[in-house]
Amino acid sequence: MQVPPVHRCQVFGSPWEGVYGTSIDSALHYGRHWHATYGLGLLEQGAQSSASGRGKVDAYAGDLITTNPGEVHDGQPLGGPSRRWRMVYLDPGVMAGIWGDAGPEVEFTRPVLKDDRLRHTLQRLFVRLDAWHADKEGSAEGLACEESLVEVCGLLLEAHSTRPPPPSSKAGGDMRRLRERLADDLHEPPKLSDLAAMAGLSRYQVLRRFEKAYGVPPHAWLLLQRAERARGLIRRGTGLADAAAASGFADQSHMTRIFACHFGFTPGAWQRACR
Numbered sequence: 001m002q003v004p005p006v007h008r009c010q011v012f013g014s015p016w017e018g019v020y021g022t023s024i025d026s027a028l029h030y031g032r033h034w035h036a037t038y039g040l041g042l043l044e045q046g047a048q049s050s051a052s053g054r055g056k057v058d059a060y061a062g063d064l065i066t067t068n069p070g071e072v073h074d075g076q077p078l079g080g081p082s083r084r085w086r087m088v089y090l091d092p093g094v095m096a097g098i099w100g101d102a103g104p105e106v107e108f109t110r111p112v113l114k115d116d117r118l119r120h121t122l123q124r125l126f127v128r129l130d131a132w133h134a135d136k137e138g139s140a141e142g143l144a145c146e147e148s149l150v151e152v153c154g155l156l157l158e159a160h161s162t163r164p165p166p167p168s169s170k171a172g173g174d175m176r177r178l179r180e181r182l183a184d185d186l187h188e189p190p191k192l193s194d195l196a197a198m199a200g201l202s203r204y205q206v207l208r209r210f211e212k213a214y215g216v217p218p219h220a221w222l223l224l225q226r227a228e229r230a231r232g233l234i235r236r237g238t239g240l241a242d243a244a245a246a247s248g249f250a251d252q253s254h255m256t257r258i259f260a261c262h263f264g265f266t267p268g269a270w271q272r273a274c275r
Contacts, residue, residue: 005026005027005028005029005082006025006026006027006081006082007024007025007026007027007028008024008025008026009022009023009024009025009026010022010023010024012129012133013133014088014129014132014145014149015132015142015145015146016094016146016149017091018090018091018093018094019088019089019090019091019094019149020088020089021086021087021088021089021126021129022086022087022089023084023086024084024085024086024087025045025082025083025084026082026083026084027077027081027082028076029074029075029076029077030050030074030075030076031074032051032072032073032074033072033073033074034067034069034070034071034072034073035067035069035070035071035089036069036070036091036092037069037089037090037091037092038066038067038068038069038089038090038091038092038095038108039065039066039067039087039088039089039090040064040065040066040087040088040090040108040122040152040156041064041065041066041085041086041087041088042062042063042064042065042085042086042119042122042123042126043059043060043061043062043063043064043065043083043084043085044061044084044085044086045061045083045084046061046077046078046079046080046082046083046084047059047060047061047077047078047079047080047083048065048075048076048077048078048083048085049075049076049077049078050073050074050075050076050111051073051074052067052071052072052073052111053068053071053072053073054071054109054110054111055111057111057112058078058112059078059111059112060078062114062119063112063113063114064112064113064114064115064118064119064122065085065087065111065112065113066108066110066111066112066113066156066160067108067111068107068108069092069105073111086126088122088125088126088149088152090153092105094153095153095157098150098153098154098157098202098203098204099157099163099202099204106157106161106162106163107161107162108156108160108161109160109161109162110160113160115155115159115160117155118152118155118156118159118160121148121151121152121155122152124148125145125148125149125151125152128141128144128145128148129145131144132144132145142191143189143190143191143192143218143219143222144219146191146192146193146203147192147207147217147218147219150192150203150204150207151204151207153204154204154207154208174199175199175209175210175213175214177198177199178195178198178199178206178210178218179210179214179221181194181195181198182195182218182221182222182225183225186222186225186226186229186247186248187248189218189219189222189248192206192207192218195210195218206218223258223262224262226247226248226249226255226258227247227255227258227259227262227263229246229247229248230243230244230246230247230249230255230259230267231259231263231267231270233246233247234267234270234271234274235270235274240252240255240267240268240271243255243267244267252267255267256268
Protein backbone atom coordinates (compact mmCIF):
# COMPACT_ATOMS: atom_id res chain seq x y z
CA MET A 1 0.00 0.00 0.00
CA GLN A 2 1.34 3.42 -0.95
CA VAL A 3 2.04 5.68 2.03
CA PRO A 4 0.61 9.19 1.58
CA PRO A 5 3.14 12.05 1.73
CA VAL A 6 3.71 13.74 5.07
CA HIS A 7 1.55 16.82 5.46
CA ARG A 8 1.02 18.70 8.73
CA CYS A 9 -0.65 22.09 8.65
CA GLN A 10 -1.89 24.47 11.34
CA VAL A 11 -3.86 27.62 10.59
CA PHE A 12 -3.90 30.57 13.00
CA GLY A 13 -6.15 33.54 13.46
CA SER A 14 -4.89 36.98 14.44
CA PRO A 15 -6.06 40.05 16.37
CA TRP A 16 -7.16 41.64 13.07
CA GLU A 17 -9.75 40.93 10.43
CA GLY A 18 -8.12 40.07 7.12
CA VAL A 19 -4.94 38.54 8.55
CA TYR A 20 -4.23 34.87 9.24
CA GLY A 21 -1.24 32.56 9.32
CA THR A 22 -0.20 28.98 8.63
CA SER A 23 2.57 26.67 9.78
CA ILE A 24 3.20 23.78 7.38
CA ASP A 25 5.54 20.79 7.30
CA SER A 26 4.81 18.99 4.06
CA ALA A 27 6.12 16.69 1.36
CA LEU A 28 3.18 17.52 -0.91
CA HIS A 29 3.63 18.78 -4.44
CA TYR A 30 1.20 21.69 -4.68
CA GLY A 31 -0.45 22.15 -8.04
CA ARG A 32 -0.99 25.51 -9.68
CA HIS A 33 -3.18 27.73 -7.50
CA TRP A 34 -3.57 31.32 -6.31
CA HIS A 35 -4.69 33.29 -3.24
CA ALA A 36 -6.79 36.43 -2.96
CA THR A 37 -4.34 37.71 -0.36
CA TYR A 38 -0.74 38.85 -0.10
CA GLY A 39 1.51 36.22 1.45
CA LEU A 40 4.84 36.50 3.23
CA GLY A 41 6.59 33.52 4.74
CA LEU A 42 9.82 32.10 6.06
CA LEU A 43 11.18 28.77 4.83
CA GLU A 44 12.37 27.28 8.12
CA GLN A 45 13.72 23.91 7.01
CA GLY A 46 14.48 22.19 3.71
CA ALA A 47 14.12 23.77 0.29
CA GLN A 48 11.40 24.35 -2.27
CA SER A 49 11.15 24.82 -6.02
CA SER A 50 8.19 26.69 -7.42
CA ALA A 51 6.85 28.56 -10.41
CA SER A 52 5.24 31.96 -10.00
CA GLY A 53 4.04 34.88 -12.04
CA ARG A 54 7.55 36.30 -11.59
CA GLY A 55 9.38 33.23 -12.87
CA LYS A 56 10.64 29.89 -11.58
CA VAL A 57 12.45 30.16 -8.26
CA ASP A 58 14.23 28.01 -5.70
CA ALA A 59 14.09 28.89 -2.01
CA TYR A 60 16.21 27.53 0.84
CA ALA A 61 16.03 27.53 4.63
CA GLY A 62 16.23 31.11 5.88
CA ASP A 63 14.77 32.62 2.70
CA LEU A 64 11.61 34.71 2.68
CA ILE A 65 8.90 33.83 0.15
CA THR A 66 6.14 36.10 -1.15
CA THR A 67 2.95 35.84 -3.20
CA ASN A 68 0.78 38.56 -4.71
CA PRO A 69 -3.03 38.43 -4.86
CA GLY A 70 -4.14 36.40 -7.84
CA GLU A 71 -0.63 35.22 -8.70
CA VAL A 72 -0.64 31.61 -9.91
CA HIS A 73 2.09 29.50 -8.33
CA ASP A 74 2.95 25.94 -7.32
CA GLY A 75 5.55 24.31 -5.09
CA GLN A 76 7.40 21.10 -4.35
CA PRO A 77 10.30 19.93 -2.14
CA LEU A 78 13.79 20.53 -3.50
CA GLY A 79 16.73 18.24 -2.65
CA GLY A 80 14.84 16.37 0.06
CA PRO A 81 11.57 14.67 0.94
CA SER A 82 9.90 17.60 2.68
CA ARG A 83 10.15 21.24 3.75
CA ARG A 84 8.75 23.38 6.56
CA TRP A 85 7.59 26.96 6.30
CA ARG A 86 5.42 29.51 8.05
CA MET A 87 3.29 32.16 6.35
CA VAL A 88 1.21 35.21 7.16
CA TYR A 89 -1.55 36.19 4.71
CA LEU A 90 -3.03 39.69 4.43
CA ASP A 91 -6.08 40.94 2.57
CA PRO A 92 -5.22 43.72 0.09
CA GLY A 93 -7.14 46.22 2.21
CA VAL A 94 -4.91 45.51 5.19
CA MET A 95 -1.78 46.11 3.16
CA ALA A 96 -3.17 49.31 1.65
CA GLY A 97 -4.11 50.63 5.08
CA ILE A 98 -0.55 50.46 6.42
CA TRP A 99 0.15 53.90 4.88
CA GLY A 100 -3.15 55.28 6.14
CA ASP A 101 -4.89 55.51 2.76
CA ALA A 102 -6.42 53.21 0.20
CA GLY A 103 -3.54 53.85 -2.18
CA PRO A 104 -2.87 51.99 -5.43
CA GLU A 105 -2.68 48.21 -5.35
CA VAL A 106 0.96 47.20 -5.24
CA GLU A 107 2.90 44.03 -5.98
CA PHE A 108 5.89 42.45 -4.31
CA THR A 109 8.76 42.55 -6.78
CA ARG A 110 10.43 39.18 -6.07
CA PRO A 111 9.06 35.78 -5.02
CA VAL A 112 12.14 35.00 -2.86
CA LEU A 113 13.86 37.58 -0.66
CA LYS A 114 17.09 37.61 1.29
CA ASP A 115 16.60 40.39 3.85
CA ASP A 116 17.90 39.83 7.37
CA ARG A 117 16.08 42.78 8.90
CA LEU A 118 12.74 41.76 7.41
CA ARG A 119 13.33 38.12 8.41
CA HIS A 120 13.99 39.07 12.04
CA THR A 121 10.93 41.33 12.06
CA LEU A 122 8.74 38.56 10.64
CA GLN A 123 10.06 36.09 13.22
CA ARG A 124 9.22 38.58 15.96
CA LEU A 125 5.68 38.84 14.56
CA PHE A 126 5.32 35.05 14.70
CA VAL A 127 6.57 34.98 18.31
CA ARG A 128 4.16 37.73 19.33
CA LEU A 129 1.23 36.08 17.58
CA ASP A 130 2.03 32.85 19.42
CA ALA A 131 2.03 34.76 22.72
CA TRP A 132 -1.26 36.42 21.79
CA HIS A 133 -2.80 33.01 21.11
CA ALA A 134 -1.50 31.68 24.42
CA ASP A 135 -2.85 34.83 26.14
CA LYS A 136 0.08 34.87 28.53
CA GLU A 137 0.95 38.53 28.55
CA GLY A 138 -2.32 40.43 28.75
CA SER A 139 -3.81 43.13 26.56
CA ALA A 140 -0.49 44.85 25.81
CA GLU A 141 0.41 41.91 23.57
CA GLY A 142 -2.18 43.13 21.07
CA LEU A 143 -0.20 46.37 20.71
CA ALA A 144 3.02 44.36 20.28
CA CYS A 145 1.43 42.24 17.53
CA GLU A 146 0.14 45.32 15.72
CA GLU A 147 3.57 46.97 15.87
CA SER A 148 5.23 43.91 14.35
CA LEU A 149 2.59 43.58 11.63
CA VAL A 150 2.94 47.23 10.66
CA GLU A 151 6.74 47.02 10.67
CA VAL A 152 6.71 43.87 8.50
CA CYS A 153 4.36 45.46 5.98
CA GLY A 154 6.23 48.76 6.03
CA LEU A 155 9.58 47.13 5.34
CA LEU A 156 8.05 45.07 2.53
CA LEU A 157 6.41 48.07 0.91
CA GLU A 158 9.49 50.25 1.22
CA ALA A 159 12.09 47.82 -0.08
CA HIS A 160 10.36 45.06 -2.03
CA SER A 161 7.27 46.44 -3.74
CA THR A 162 6.14 48.59 -6.63
CA ARG A 163 4.67 51.22 -4.31
CA PRO A 164 6.26 54.66 -4.73
CA PRO A 165 7.68 56.26 -1.56
CA PRO A 166 5.04 58.24 0.33
CA PRO A 167 5.47 62.01 0.32
CA SER A 168 7.35 63.28 3.35
CA SER A 169 5.15 65.09 5.84
CA LYS A 170 6.18 67.19 8.77
CA ALA A 171 2.60 67.90 9.84
CA GLY A 172 1.14 66.25 12.90
CA GLY A 173 2.92 63.79 15.08
CA ASP A 174 3.20 65.22 18.61
CA MET A 175 4.76 62.14 20.18
CA ARG A 176 4.42 63.55 23.70
CA ARG A 177 0.64 63.22 23.51
CA LEU A 178 1.00 59.60 22.43
CA ARG A 179 3.44 58.88 25.26
CA GLU A 180 1.03 60.42 27.77
CA ARG A 181 -1.83 58.36 26.34
CA LEU A 182 0.21 55.18 26.82
CA ALA A 183 1.00 56.15 30.41
CA ASP A 184 -2.64 56.94 31.24
CA ASP A 185 -3.74 53.31 31.46
CA LEU A 186 -1.11 50.62 31.76
CA HIS A 187 -3.79 47.93 31.96
CA GLU A 188 -5.65 48.73 28.72
CA PRO A 189 -3.19 50.32 26.29
CA PRO A 190 -4.47 51.85 23.04
CA LYS A 191 -4.07 50.21 19.69
CA LEU A 192 -1.43 51.51 17.33
CA SER A 193 -4.28 52.60 15.06
CA ASP A 194 -5.67 54.73 17.92
CA LEU A 195 -2.29 56.42 18.38
CA ALA A 196 -2.08 57.01 14.63
CA ALA A 197 -5.51 58.67 14.63
CA MET A 198 -4.45 60.93 17.50
CA ALA A 199 -1.35 62.05 15.62
CA GLY A 200 -2.94 62.30 12.19
CA LEU A 201 -0.35 59.91 10.78
CA SER A 202 -0.25 56.38 9.41
CA ARG A 203 0.56 53.54 11.78
CA TYR A 204 3.94 53.06 10.13
CA GLN A 205 4.77 56.74 10.51
CA VAL A 206 3.81 56.65 14.20
CA LEU A 207 5.97 53.60 14.77
CA ARG A 208 8.99 55.26 13.18
CA ARG A 209 8.53 58.71 14.76
CA PHE A 210 7.86 57.40 18.26
CA GLU A 211 10.98 55.25 18.16
CA LYS A 212 13.03 58.18 16.85
CA ALA A 213 11.75 60.41 19.67
CA TYR A 214 12.08 57.95 22.57
CA GLY A 215 14.50 55.28 21.40
CA VAL A 216 11.99 52.41 21.53
CA PRO A 217 8.61 51.68 19.87
CA PRO A 218 5.36 52.23 21.83
CA HIS A 219 5.02 48.67 23.17
CA ALA A 220 8.58 48.58 24.53
CA TRP A 221 8.05 52.02 26.10
CA LEU A 222 4.86 50.73 27.73
CA LEU A 223 6.72 47.75 29.24
CA LEU A 224 9.40 50.08 30.61
CA GLN A 225 6.73 52.28 32.15
CA ARG A 226 5.11 49.25 33.75
CA ALA A 227 8.46 48.11 35.12
CA GLU A 228 9.18 51.55 36.58
CA ARG A 229 5.79 51.69 38.26
CA ALA A 230 6.25 48.21 39.71
CA ARG A 231 9.74 49.13 40.93
CA GLY A 232 8.30 52.13 42.79
CA LEU A 233 5.52 50.07 44.35
CA ILE A 234 7.91 47.38 45.54
CA ARG A 235 10.21 50.02 47.04
CA ARG A 236 7.25 51.31 49.05
CA GLY A 237 6.48 47.84 50.40
CA THR A 238 3.91 46.43 47.99
CA GLY A 239 4.11 42.66 47.56
CA LEU A 240 5.42 41.28 44.29
CA ALA A 241 2.13 39.81 43.05
CA ASP A 242 0.20 42.96 43.95
CA ALA A 243 2.82 45.19 42.30
CA ALA A 244 2.61 43.13 39.12
CA ALA A 245 -1.18 43.40 39.01
CA ALA A 246 -1.19 47.13 39.82
CA SER A 247 1.32 47.85 37.06
CA GLY A 248 -0.54 46.08 34.27
CA PHE A 249 1.52 42.90 34.02
CA ALA A 250 -0.33 39.68 33.28
CA ASP A 251 1.25 38.00 36.30
CA GLN A 252 4.33 38.02 38.51
CA SER A 253 6.38 35.88 36.12
CA HIS A 254 5.76 38.37 33.31
CA MET A 255 6.97 41.18 35.58
CA THR A 256 10.06 39.14 36.47
CA ARG A 257 10.96 38.65 32.80
CA ILE A 258 10.67 42.36 32.06
CA PHE A 259 12.65 43.33 35.19
CA ALA A 260 15.48 40.96 34.28
CA CYS A 261 15.52 42.25 30.70
CA HIS A 262 15.43 45.97 31.49
CA PHE A 263 17.11 46.31 34.88
CA GLY A 264 19.35 43.25 35.03
CA PHE A 265 17.88 42.10 38.35
CA THR A 266 14.67 40.43 39.47
CA PRO A 267 11.81 41.99 41.44
CA GLY A 268 12.72 39.71 44.35
CA ALA A 269 16.28 41.03 44.38
CA TRP A 270 14.95 44.59 44.30
CA GLN A 271 12.55 43.81 47.16
CA ARG A 272 15.39 42.45 49.30
CA ALA A 273 17.57 45.48 48.51
CA CYS A 274 14.81 47.84 49.67
CA ARG A 275 14.27 46.20 53.06
